Amino acid sequence: MRAIDCLSLDDFEIAARGVLPxxxxxxxxxxxxxxxxxxxxxxxxxxxxxxxxxxxxxSKRSTEVELFGQRxxxxxxxxxxxLSALCAYRGxxxxxxAAQAARVPMIVSATSLIRLEDVLAEARASQAEAPLPWFQAxxxxxxxxxxxxxxxxxxxxxxxxxxxxxxxxxxxxxxxxRAGFSTPLRPSLRLAWxxxxxxxxxxxxxxxxLLRHGMPHFENAFAERxxxxxxxxxxxxxxxxxxxxxxxxxRIRARWKGKLVIKGILSGEDTARARALGxxxxxVSNHGGRQLDHAVAPLAVLPEVVAAAGDMxxxxxxxxxxxxEVIKALAxxxxxxxxxxxxxxxxxxxxxxxxxxxxxLLQAELHRxxxxxxxxxxxxxxxxxxxxx
Numbered sequence: 001m002r003a004i005d006c007l008s009l010d011d012f013e014i015a016a017r018g019v020l021p022x023x024x025x026x027x028x029x030x031x032x033x034x035x036x037x038x039x040x041x042x043x044x045x046x047x048x049x050x051x052x053x054x055x056x057x058x059s060k061r062s063t064e065v066e067l068f069g070q071r072x073x074x075x076x077x078x079x080x081x082x083l084s085a086l087c088a089y090r091g092x093x094x095x096x097x098a099a100q101a102a103r104v105p106m107i108v109s110a111t112s113l114i115r116l117e118d119v120l121a122e123a124r125a126s127q128a129e130a131p132l133p134w135f136q137a138x139x140x141x142x143x144x145x146x147x148x149x150x151x152x153x154x155x156x157x158x159x160x161x162x163x164x165x166x167x168x169x170x171x172x173x174x175x176x177x178r179a180g181f182s183t184p185l186r187p188s189l190r191l192a193w194x195x196x197x198x199x200x201x202x203x204x205x206x207x208x209x210l211l212r213h214g215m216p217h218f219e220n221a222f223a224e225r226x227x228x229x230x231x232x233x234x235x236x237x238x239x240x241x242x243x244x245x246x247x248x249x250x251r252i253r254a255r256w257k258g259k260l261v262i263k264g265i266l267s268g269e270d271t272a273r274a275r276a277l278g279x280x281x282x283x284v285s286n287h288g289g290r291q292l293d294h295a296v297a298p299l300a301v302l303p304e305v306v307a308a309a310g311d312m313x314x315x316x317x318x319x320x321x322x323x324x325e326v327i328k329a330l331a332x333x334x335x336x337x338x339x340x341x342x343x344x345x346x347x348x349x350x351x352x353x354x355x356x357x358x359x360x361l362l363q364a365e366l367h368r369x370x371x372x373x374x375x376x377x378x379x380x381x382x383x384x385x386x387x388x389x
Contacts, residue, residue, distance in 0.1 A: 026179025038289030166264025323365025
C-alpha cells in the first residue's frame with residue numbers, strides 16, 4: 001500500500017508492516033508488558049460521544065489555534081520518537097520538514113539519530129512560517145551534563161524544551177525481545193534475514209544511511225555525540241536517571257530561558273507542582289503505553305490536569321488516531337495533542353510525502369468534523385459538547 005492510498009492514520013500501520021523488518025515494526029508498534037496501557041489509551045476515547053448543534057453557519061470554519069504565541073494550522077503535532085532515522089531514511093528530517101510545511105509542531109527526540117542542529121537547519125530551509133521543532137530531553141544523570149545539554153539546545157535555536165519526566169528507567173518491553181529488537185542493536189542471523197525480507201527498507205533506509213552518513217549514533221542525548229547504534233555503551237548512556245527529582249527541574253527552569261514543557265504528567269498534584277516550578281506547559285502522557293503497563297489513560301485524567309494547570313498550556317498524547325479524538329481532547333481542555341506511531345509509520349511508507357499525507361488526513365477529518373458538530377473553530381469546544389456513553 002502506498003502513502004497516497006492510505007485513507008486514515010490506521011492505514012499507515014498496515015502499510016508499514018509490509019515495509020519495516022519485523023524487529024523494527026515490533027519496536028515501533030509495541031508497548032510495555034501486556035499492552036494494557038496502550039489499549040487503554042485508545043479505549044478512553046470510546047467512553048465519550050459527541051453532541052452536535054445543527055443549522056449553524058460553519059462556512060468560515062478554521063482549524064487554526066494559538067500556542068506559545070504562534071499560530072498553528074491545526075491543534076496537533078508530531079510526538080518525539082527515538083530511532084526515527086532507523087525506521088525511515090533521515091526520519092527526523094522527514095517529520096520536521098512535513099510539520100513545517102503544514103504549520104504544526106514537531107518534537108525532536110533525545111534518542112534520535114540525526115543531530116538536532118541538522119534537523120533545525122532542514123526545517124529552516126523550508127522557509128515556512130511555522131514553529132521550529134521543539135526538543136525533548138531525557139535528563140542526563142549529572143548536573144554538569146544537564147547544563148551542557150541545555151546550552152547546546154539553546155544554541156541551536158530551539159524555543160521549546162520538553163523534559164520527559166516518566167522514565168526513571170526503561171519499561172518492560174517484552175514485545176521487543178519477542179520481535180528480535182534490542183538496544184544496542186545486535187547483529188544476528190535472524191536480524192539479517194528480517195532485513196533481506198524487506199529489501200525496500202534494507203536498501204532505501206539502512207543501506208542508504210550507511211553509504212551517505214555512516215553508522216548512526218545517538219546524537220542528542222548529551223551535549224557531545226553519543227554512542228553508535230551497535231555499541232553496548234548506548235544502554236549505559238541512556239540509563240542512570242532513577243535519582244532525578246523536582247530539584248533537577250528547578251535547576252533547568254533557572255537556566256533555560258525559553259518555553260519549558262514537562263511531559264509524562266498523569267495527575268493534578270504533579271501538574272500543580274510543575275506550575276509552581278514555573279513550567280509553561282505540560283503534556284499529559286503515559287509514554288504511549290511504553291513505560292508502566294496499566295497506567296491510567298491520559299484522556300481520563302485530562303480534566304483533573306486542566307483544573308490544576310492555571311494558565312499553563314495543557315497538551316496530550318496517547319491514542320489519537322482520528323479528528324474526532326482530537327475534538328474530544330480539546331473539549332476536555334487540551335490546547336494541542338501529539339501523534340506518534342502513525343506519523344513515523346507514514347514516514348516509513350512514504351518519507352516526507354507520507355508524513356504530509358498523514359497530517360493532511362487528520363486535518364481534513366478535524367475540519368469536516370467541526371462542521372458536522374456545528375462548530376466554526378476549535379476554541380468553541382467545551383465539555384458540554386461531550387456525553388459519556
